[in-house]
Amino acid sequence: MSTDPQATAASSPAFEFKSGVITIPVLNLFSTDINVITHQLREKIKQAPEFFTNSSLLLDLSMLQDQDLNLALLVDAIRNSGMRPIGVRGGTAGQHQDAKDLMLPIMAAQNSTSSSKQEAPAKVEISTQKIPEPVVSTTITSTIINQPIRSGQRVYVKGDLIIITQVSAGAEVMAEGNIHIYGTLRGRALAGVQGDESAQIFCSDLQAELVSVAGNYRISEDLDESNRNTPVQIYLNNQALIIKNI
Numbered sequence: 001m002s003t004d005p006q007a008t009a010a011s012s013p014a015f016e017f018k019s020g021v022i023t024i025p026v027l028n029l030f031s032t033d034i035n036v037i038t039h040q041l042r043e044k045i046k047q048a049p050e051f052f053t054n055s056s057l058l059l060d061l062s063m064l065q066d067q068d069l070n071l072a073l074l075v076d077a078i079r080n081s082g083m084r085p086i087g088v089r090g091g092t093a094g095q096h097q098d099a100k101d102l103m104l105p106i107m108a109a110q111n112s113t114s115s116s117k118q119e120a121p122a123k124v125e126i127s128t129q130k131i132p133e134p135v136v137s138t139t140i141t142s143t144i145i146n147q148p149i150r151s152g153q154r155v156y157v158k159g160d161l162i163i164i165t166q167v168s169a170g171a172e173v174m175a176e177g178n179i180h181i182y183g184t185l186r187g188r189a190l191a192g193v194q195g196d197e198s199a200q201i202f203c204s205d206l207q208a209e210l211v212s213v214a215g216n217y218r219i220s221e222d223l224d225e226s227n228r229n230t231p232v233q234i235y236l237n238n239q240a241l242i243i244k245n246i
């Protein structure tokens with residue numbers, strides 16, 4: 001019995017579009033010297049090869065507005081280092097054209113709030129006009145996981161994440177809010193992944209491959225011996241990642 005392929009195609013969707021949120025490392029470039037960038041990038045990858053190798057990478061050109069950049073050479077250097085550029089953010093019209101020639105999409109620039117952190121105005125005028133304070137919802141959703149997070153698993157939640165057991169080596173947990181781990185953290189934990197600098201990580205036994213708050217991270221080799229195998233609190237203070245025994 002024959003089947004009409006057109007009827008099958010019409011009744012059985014071959015795909016669907018779904019919204020999703022993923023974390024992508026961003027390379028904020030301050031120099032156009034390809035040799036220097038390549039050397040420092042490879043040194044960084046050596047520190048945590050399992051985190052960086054074959055990882056997607058967004059190139060932020062915001063700080064190179066008045067500098068000439070050989071984008072094609074940079075992309076080749078990054079690919080040879082084992083990472084995969086997927087787009088550019090910021091930069092000039094010429095740099096955007098170079099990106100299009102390389103089939104790299106142009107991502108939206110950072111919002112004005114982020115930009116204001118990079119450039120401090122010489123003089124700030126303070127208005128005396130009273131502005132009504134916005135109403136901010138304090139409702140925070142929490143996700144509780146009772147099973148161990150095994151190697152190769154990735155967990156992402158929009159609010160706070162509470163894990164009753166352990167996070168194994170090779171596993172990754174991410175939250176837009178805080179992360180609480182009542183067992184051992186051997187894998188990677190990333191809190192405040194949408195830029196919330198007030199987010200924190202708490203765990204009962206720190207043996208992590210990587211910990212990060214709002215993009216500020218520290219890998220296993222950078223952990224202080226006094227913090228290993230102990231309960232800790234991890235948070236940001238003036239853009240510095242603080243790991244404190246509790």
